[in-house]
Amino acid sequence: MTISFEGRDIISIKDLTRDDILTVLRIAKQLKEKPQPTLLKNHVLATLFFEPSTRTRLSFETAMKRLGGTVIGFADANVSSASKGETLYDSIRIIGNYADVIAMRHPLEGAARRAAEATIKPILNGGDGANQHPTQTLLDLFTIHETQHKLKNLHIALVGDLKYGRTVHSLAQSMVHFPCHLHLVAPESLAMPVHIVHDLKKNHISFSLHHTFENILPKLDILYMTRIQKERFSDLLEYEREKNTYVITAAMLTGVKKNLRILHPLPRVNEIHPSVDETPYAYYFEQAENGVFVRQALLALVLGKLS
Amino acid sequence: MTAQTNNPKEIRVQAIKNGTVIDHLPAGFGLLVIKLLGGMPARKIVTLGTNLKSYARGTKDLIKIEDRELTKNEVDKIALIAPNATINIVRDYRVIKKIKPHLPETIKGAISCPNPRCITNHEAMTTMFHAHTNKKQVAILCHYCEKQFSQEEMVKYI
Numbered sequence A: 001m002t003i004s005f006e007g008r009d010i011i012s013i014k015d016l017t018r019d020d021i022l023t024v025l026r027i028a029k030q031l032k033e034k035p036q037p038t039l040l041k042n043h044v045l046a047t048l049f050f051e052p053s054t055r056t057r058l059s060f061e062t063a064m065k066r067l068g069g070t071v072i073g074f075a076d077a078n079v080s081s082a083s084k085g086e087t088l089y090d091s092i093r094i095i096g097n098y099a100d101v102i103a104m105r106h107p108l109e110g111a112a113r114r115a116a117e118a119t120i121k122p123i124l125n126g127g128d129g130a131n132q133h134p135t136q137t138l139l140d141l142f143t144i145h146e147t148q149h150k151l152k153n154l155h156i157a158l159v160g161d162l163k164y165g166r167t168v169h170s171l172a173q174s175m176v177h178f179p180c181h182l183h184l185v186a187p188e189s190l191a192m193p194v195h196i197v198h199d200l201k202k203n204h205i206s207f208s209l210h211h212t213f214e215n216i217l218p219k220l221d222i223l224y225m226t227r228i229q230k231e232r233f234s235d236l237l238e239y240e241r242e243k244n245t246y247v248i249t250a251a252m253l254t255g256v257k258k259n260l261r262i263l264h265p266l267p268r269v270n271e272i273h274p275s276v277d278e279t280p281y282a283y284y285f286e287q288a289e290n291g292v293f294v295r296q297a298l299l300a301l302v303l304g305k306l307s
Numbered sequence B: 001m002t003a004q005t006n007n008p009k010e011i012r013v014q015a016i017k018n019g020t021v022i023d024h025l026p027a028g029f030g031l032l033v034i035k036l037l038g039g040m041p042a043r044k045i046v047t048l049g050t051n052l053k054s055y056a057r058g059t060k061d062l063i064k065i066e067d068r069e070l071t072k073n074e075v076d077k078i079a080l081i082a083p084n085a086t087i088n089i090v091r092d093y094r095v096i097k098k099i100k101p102h103l104p105e106t107i108k109g110a111i112s113c114p115n116p117r118c119i120t121n122h123e124a125m126t127t128m129f130h131a132h133t134n135k136k137q138v139a140i141l142c143h144y145c146e147k148q149f150s151q152e153e154m155v156k157y158i
């Protein structure tokens, strides 16, 4: 069942039903195919970035402007009243009176949920600490659907830092709605957290654990790479030993399925060698572009302009 | 009728005229329960017995609060740390009601979130948790940061 999106907050991927997700993907596809440059004319989006993230902020702002709306906001907390000690609640309460919809990022977990209590205007969570970043998950799902024409029964590998990467956590959790086989590829010390593995088991999602991915490449429909940061390793020897295990190069891509697509939430460091960019399997730049369409869809939906 | 009896049942029934007796608390949990209930009530006599003999599990804690009857809401909070406690409401030396705490689905206030990066630890606001029971294991989920904690972890944050 789908509840109307109008006025809704998009805080956590867990708040969205399967039908909700499919609605967002459908509208995003519609807007990608047929732009609506005046749909949100006379509407104001506030982008409140209490923690800087140029890419996510620009993506939200582009989405709003491509629909004919205007944007207000700030790009980092030092220029907001938060630096003067104002509570998040007060900031949102006030800005809620200026804007029709708010997209925000905040370093603290639960900040978007708290912000939603301060205003009746819809809040779009653009990341709250290590917790949620639902628009990223939606654009990942959109991209998987766009490249595979389905969301179910795919072989998806999540590679890299599965312990701290909130992107892969949310994506894995969304598989509850779209059963796929997940190949979880990570070094021992950066393995998928137990509570998520537990969720997968509880929901009968099939998955397998791996330390390397070269041997599973021929099976895959989606290879989802993530950054491995040196500072995440408790054991630097392990880092030195493992750092090249999680790098994909063009040479490794012989014998893969034709429909394989490689995704990455970007920015990449060196886990995708530039030689991959020229192969037909690279899809991470298109994936980033899709973020704009997914955010357009959310803006149009929560403002009640499309359904 | 002497108070110096070794039978805890008699102590409980005889010792207070009106109020609440919280019995069968795990040993060492008495002070935590008082804290959970918002500290010592002003101008009320509170007696805490700790490491008392218990037939069922060896030792236990017991709290007597005179002239104050716990509300359903307060009783349910106790379930968070002592789901097997028994709460007796006493009027005129008689137990008129025995209540088993029932873990509420939503717990507001009373505990802080163990996650230091949670917004609730940085802003003057009321915490909220959702309790899920799965095969007798209770998991407490923060409404805000969405982190999940075990009952044992939560006890430290009362």
Ligand SMILES: [Zn+2]
Residues within 6 Å of the ligand: A110, B113, B114, B115, B118, B119, B120, B142, B143, B144, B145, B146, B147
């Ligand atoms: Zn929390």
